[in-house]
Amino acid sequence: MSIGKEYLRVVRERFVVLKEQGEKTFAQLDEEDFNWTLNEASNSIAVLIQHVSGNMVSRWTDFLTTDGEKPDRNRDGEFETKQMSKTQLMECWEHGWHVFLDALESLDEQDLLKTVLIRGEAHSVIDAIERQMAHYAAHIGQIMFIGKQIKGEQWKNLSIPKGESDAYLQRMLKGQ
Template sequence: MDISNELIESMLVKFKSERKWTLQAIQQLSEEDITWAPNSVSNSIANLVAHIRGCGHSRIETIFLNIPDTRDRDKEFEHGLIMTKEQAFNKTKEAFDIIILFLEHLKINPKLLLSQPSLNLPPLTYSQVNNETTILNLMIAMVREIHYHTGQIIYIAKIRKGQLVWQYNEN
């Protein structure tokens, strides 16, 4: 048994599950639900989706795909951020697709887990990791952070809708 492949496969299962439940929750919401926040200092689903998409951009697209960093992290958390239900669904799907595609790439190249791809980049713009971090550390941080925020999305959806309907046989 190769621990690298087991770890990557575990992360893939986790992210695919998070994508499934988050997209199902968003589908059951109204346009108003996407921008609703419990209070003036809490995030809306729009904020959380923007942040999840921003994480995928800065932690995978910028570092591994050399796509210029256009992330505005502060805007992700602006109170009153406007986003349609369709945009929330699509941005969530995009974020998870980026993460899952990258993990599929790691399955083929598991030795990359210990590489440090940010060593020669400008300082990273988020505090959880620094330029000396390994891909393994970066992906573990993403598992934690994405799970945290998808949990918030589902909790807000339940506050707004009460009981949600889950389709267990969908991918």
């Protein structure tokens, strides 16, 4: 397998894991939890879902041929609180991920060094992918942190629980 194909395979897997972490958080939340904020300066999970989805649709629609900041995107509007049901938020989330993963899947190794524009600034495709990895990981980390704050003691850990690192390592080494 070529380096380019391997890179695209690995990066797609990493994005899918990020998506799943967000979804495992959503599964633990009640309808009203999606709009919880710590204070006026904080974003709710609902706002973060709208922003991530809006970013994905803008950046990844016609990814190789148009600027990633589409003229019809209302980025500021993504940060406004809207009353949306959990179902509507999940549809928004899925739409963004569908656009993004389809675009990522359509790339081949010859595309990786092509140049794309984001807000008029040139980036290699690799750079654009890595830029989005950092962006989406940061926001999904926020989503998970907010979910953990809301659920408190009822939070179901999404990684290795505190105090269980050695046991986890032993299970991994034994192939379990």
